[in-house]
Amino acid sequence: MTEKLYLRDVSIESFNAIVQSVEENHVELDQTAFYVTGGGQPHDTGLLKWDGGESSVEDVRTIDGRVWHQLGGDLPQQGTTVTGFVDQIRRHQMMRTHTAMHILCGVMWQRWQKVVTGGNMDALSGRMDFELDEFPPGFAEQIEDLCNAEIAADRPVAVSFLQRSEAVLDRDLIRTKVNLIPDTVNEIRVVDIVGLDKQADGGTHVTSTGDVGRIEITKTESKGRGFKRVRFVLHDD
Numbered sequence: 001m002t003e004k005l006y007l008r009d010v011s012i013e014s015f016n017a018i019v020q021s022v023e024e025n026h027v028e029l030d031q032t033a034f035y036v037t038g039g040g041q042p043h044d045t046g047l048l049k050w051d052g053g054e055s056s057v058e059d060v061r062t063i064d065g066r067v068w069h070q071l072g073g074d075l076p077q078q079g080t081t082v083t084g085f086v087d088q089i090r091r092h093q094m095m096r097t098h099t100a101m102h103i104l105c106g107v108m109w110q111r112w113q114k115v116v117t118g119g120n121m122d123a124l125s126g127r128m129d130f131e132l133d134e135f136p137p138g139f140a141e142q143i144e145d146l147c148n149a150e151i152a153a154d155r156p157v158a159v160s161f162l163q164r165s166e167a168v169l170d171r172d173l174i175r176t177k178v179n180l181i182p183d184t185v186n187e188i189r190v191v192d193i194v195g196l197d198k199q200a201d202g203g204t205h206v207t208s209t210g211d212v213g214r215i216e217i218t219k220t221e222s223k224g225r226g227f228k229r230v231r232f233v234l235h236d237d
Helices: 088-112 139-152 171-176
Strands: 014-023 026-029 046-050 053-063 066-071 081-086 116-122 125-130 157-163 187-193 197-200 214-222 228-235
Touching (some): 088 187, 088 214, 088 228
Antiparallel strands (some): 014 081, 046 081, 053 066, 125 228, 157 187, 187 197
């Protein structure tokens, strides 16, 4: 199993690892700081270097329970020690965006008690689906203002780990469907925007809502009764 270093430290810019397996243009490492596609968040990109070679990291994903890094150039041999360098610009954009999604989720729950049913994101943009029959009047403007107020509040974003038996008893985590996490996972990673939103989550986040930037709601869509979609982008100002 590849150890996912970013689960405990998102500030890692470079790391050393040993190549466990090589298949076609993919390598499996014993540990990685590259985010692995999952939970609606796309993978990190960057560079792998080793004695005598280097290659861009173009994709990182789990296949049959194993983490594979797709490379765009040379391939190291099995057993080679490599150094990975995470693209920090893309990583920070993803962190801002993922935290923005949690802000949106928290505002929807606190203001309307509506749960998120799905979502997806890219660097500085995303969309979330909610269990909502109809949009309230002036919804887009109202939720944009509420989200930006939470950003201005500069709430801390804390990451902690709970034993599964403890996590399922946390009332704040009920709507995050902790019970859907495989039974083999005994330790639950929790991302808490203090005072706003707490979720079981494996993604990367900024350390404060003030780092997100400004949210702009670009579109609201009705996908049917009980299925409403909200799209947003982030700005630096």
